[in-house]
Amino acid sequence: MTSTYYQTITELERxxxxxxxxxxWASGFLGNxxxxxxxxxxxxxxxxxxxxGQCTDNAESWK
Structure with missing residues (x-):
């Protein structure tokens, strides 16, 4: 696991x-x-x- 994974999940939760x-996002990132x-x-x-795609482009639409 990379720090990108943990940082992104933390940011999305925040x-x-x-x-x-x-x-x-987690499933796609990990290739599940x-x-x-x-x-x-x-x-x-x-x-x-x-x-x-390892991005969060659509995250703001899903609050």
């Missing part, structure tokens, strides 16, 4: 970003498979995409 976005289709939310998918 900004009170949606839990679904944070879980999605997505959740089952019935459990996907828009916030999770946005976080997953940002995590794969």
């Amino acid at each position: 900004k009170k970003v949606s839990r679904d976005y944070i879980v999605g 498979p997505k959740l089952e289709e019935q459990r996907l939310t828009e916030a999770y998918e946005a976080g997953y995409a940002d995590g794969q």
Whole structure:
């Protein structure tokens, strides 16, 4: 694990970003498979995409 992972999660929590976005971001960052289709939310998918790109571009939309 890199410090980027921990710093980003801490920053997202501090900004009170949606839990679904944070879980999605972490999963995308770590390369985990997505959740089952019935459990996907828009916030999770946005976080997953940002995590794969190692950015937080959509985080502000999910407070």
